[in-house]
Amino acid sequence: MDIGLNLSKSKELFEEAKKYLVKGVNSPVRYFRPHPFFVDYAKDCYLFDVDGNRYIDYCLAYGPMVLGHGNSYVIKKVMEQLERGTLYGCPTEKEIILAKEIVKRVPSAEIVRFVNSGTEATMSAIRLARGITGRKKIVKFDGAYHGAHDYVLVKSGSGALTHGVPNSPGIPEETTRNTILVPLNDEDALRKVIKENKDEISCVIMEPVMGNIGCIPPKDGYLEFVREITEEWDILLIFDEVITGFRLAPGGAQEYYGVIPDLTTLGKILGGGFPIGALVGREDLMEHLSPSGPVYQAGTFNGNPISITAGIATLEQLDEDFYRKTFRSAEKIYKFIGECAEKRNIPHCVNGVGSMFQIYFTDGQVLDYESAKRSNIEMFNRYFYGLLKRGVFIPPSQFECCFTSVKHEGEVIEETLRAIEEVFKKFQ
Ligand code: PMP
Numbered sequence: 344m345d346i347g348l349n350l351s352k353s354k355e356l357f358e359e360a361k362k363y364l365v366k367g368v369n370s371p372v373r374y375f376r377p378h379p380f381f382v383d384y385a386k387d388c389y390l391f392d393v394d395g396n397r398y399i400d401y402c403l404a405y406g407p408m409v410l411g412h413g414n415s416y417v418i419k420k421v422m423e424q425l426e427r428g429t430l431y432g433c434p435t436e437k438e439i440i441l442a443k444e445i446v447k448r449v450p451s452a453e454i455v456r457f458v459n460s461g462t463e464a465t466m467s468a469i470r471l472a473r474g475i476t477g478r479k480k481i482v483k484f485d486g487a488y489h490g491a492h493d494y495v496l497v498k499s500g501s502g503a504l505t506h507g508v509p510n511s512p513g514i515p516e517e518t519t520r521n522t523i524l525v526p527l528n529d530e531d532a533l534r535k536v537i538k539e540n541k542d543e544i545s546c547v548i549m550e551p552v553m554g555n556i557g558c559i560p561p562k563d564g565y566l567e568f569v570r571e572i573t574e575e576w577d578i579l580l581i582f583d584e585v586i587t588g589f590r591l592a593p594g595g596a597q598e599y600y601g602v603i604p605d606l607t608t609l610g611k612i613l614g615g616g617f618p619i620g621a622l623v624g625r626e627d628l629m630e631h632l633s634p635s636g637p638v639y640q641a642g643t644f645n646g647n648p649i650s651i652t653a654g655i656a657t658l659e660q661l662d663e664d665f666y667r668k669t670f671r672s673a674e675k676i677y678k679f680i681g682e683c684a685e686k687r688n689i690p691h692c693v694n695g696v697g698s699m700f701q702i703y704f705t706d707g708q709v710l711d712y713e714s715a716k717r718s719n720i721e722m723f724n725r726y727f728y729g730l731l732k733r734g735v736f737i738p739p740s741q742f743e744c745c746f747t748s749v750k751h752e753g754e755v756i757e758e759t760l761r762a763i764e765e766v767f768k769k770f771q
Pocket of ligand 1: 405459462473491550584585
C-alpha cells in the first residue's frame with residue numbers, strides 16, 4: 344500500500360517496534376495501515392516525522408494539546424518543577440491551586456480527586472456512584488467511550504469500535520450485565536430503561552458531546568431531559584468531560600449547555616500534555632471517597648507535581664481569546680468540509696461543536712451510534728489518506744474527533760482548506 348509519502352524510516356522503526364510492542368504501538372488507535380508514521384518532534388500545530396514530513400495536526404494527541412505542541416510557558420514551569428523533584432507521595436500546595444481552578448470553572452465541582460487518566464476517573468466515578476447508592480446497575484450510551492476498564496467496554500466507541508471489538512473478550516459477563524445500554528438522543532429509550540430497572544440503577548454516565556464515535560452533539564433539550572429524569576428517580580448523573588472539559592467552555596459542556604451533573608470526570612487538557620484525570624463533584628457525594636469515606640480510590644501518581652504543574656500552566660492560558668480562536672478555526676474548517684462535499688454530491692453529514700468536529704460519509708443526520716455506523720468507511724479512509732498525503736493529520740478513524748488548537752490559524756487554515764478541496768476533487 345503506497346500512500347504517496349516517503350515513510351521509509353517510519354517503516355523501519357515499525358518493523359523493529361513490532362518485535363517488542365503489540366503491533367508496534369501502545370494504544371490501538373495509533374495503528375493504521377500499512378503502518379503509522381513515527382514522530383520525531385512536534386511544535387505548535389505541527390507534527391514532524393522521522394522521515395522529515397510535516398503534518399498539520401488535528402488529532403492533537405486525541406485532545407489534550409489545546410495550546411499546540413511545545414507551549415513554552417508550560418515547558419518552563421515543568422522544567423522548574425523537575426528541578427524540585429518529580430514525585431513526593433505527600434501533598435503539595437500546587438494540588439490546591441489546580442483543584443481551586445477546577446472548582447472555580449466547573450459548575451458541578453466542589454471537591455476534586457486527581458487520578459492519572461480518564462479511564463481511572465470514570466472507573467472511580469462509577470464505583471463512587473455504586474458505593475453511595477448501593478445499586479449495581481449503570482446506564483451508558485451506545486458508542487460512548489469512557490476508557491478501557493471493564494464496566495464500560497460495552498458497545499464502546501474509539502479504538503474498540505475502529506478495530507471491530509466494541510465489547511472486549513476478557514470481561515466477565517457478570518460485570519457487563521450491570522451495564523445497560525441506550526441510544527443517545529432517544530428520550531423514550533432512556534425512560535423505558537429507567538422504569539424497567541427502577542431502584543437498581545446507580546448512575547447514568549454520558550459524554551455530553553460524544554467524541555469517540557466522531558462527534559455527536561446532544562439534540563436540543565436532551566441533556567435537560569437526562570438531568571430531569573435522573574433527578575426524578577434519584578439516579579446520579581455523571582458527565583464524562585474528559586474531552587469536553589475546558590474545551591467547550593471554561594466549565595466544559597456543563598457550562599456550554601447549562602446542565603449540571605452530580606459528578607464529572609476530567610482528563611486530557613487538564614494535564615497540559617502530561618497524564619492526568621480527575622473526578623469532581625458535590626461535597627456530599629465526594630466525601631464518600633477514601634480517606635473521608637469508605638469508597639476506595641488511590642494512586643501512587645495521583646496529583647503528581649509534574650502533571651499538576653503542567654495543568655496549572657495550561658489553564659492559566661485558556662482565556663476568552665483561546666475559546667474564540669479555536670471555535671472560529673474549527674467552524675471555518677468544518678463548514679468548508681460540508682460545502683466541498685455538497686458541491687460534489689458526496690454523501691455527508693458534518694457535525695461540529697466548538698472546537699470539535701467530524702465528517703461522516705452518509706446521507707441524513709448522525710445523532711447516535713447506529714447512524715454513525717452508516718458512514719462509508721472506505722470513503723473515510725480515502726479522505727484520511729488523501730489528507731495525510733497532503734500534510735494534514737486527522738485521527739486515523741471515522742470514530743474519533745478532530746480538534747483545533749490555538750495554533751491553528753491564518754495560513755495553516757488556508758493550507759488545510761486547500762488540502763480538503765484537493766482530496767474531495769479526487770473523490771470523483
Ligand atoms: N472518557 C472519554 C470521553 C475519553 O475520550 C477518553 C479517552 N479518549 C477516556 C474517558 C479515557 O481517558 P484515558 O485515555 O486518559 O484513560
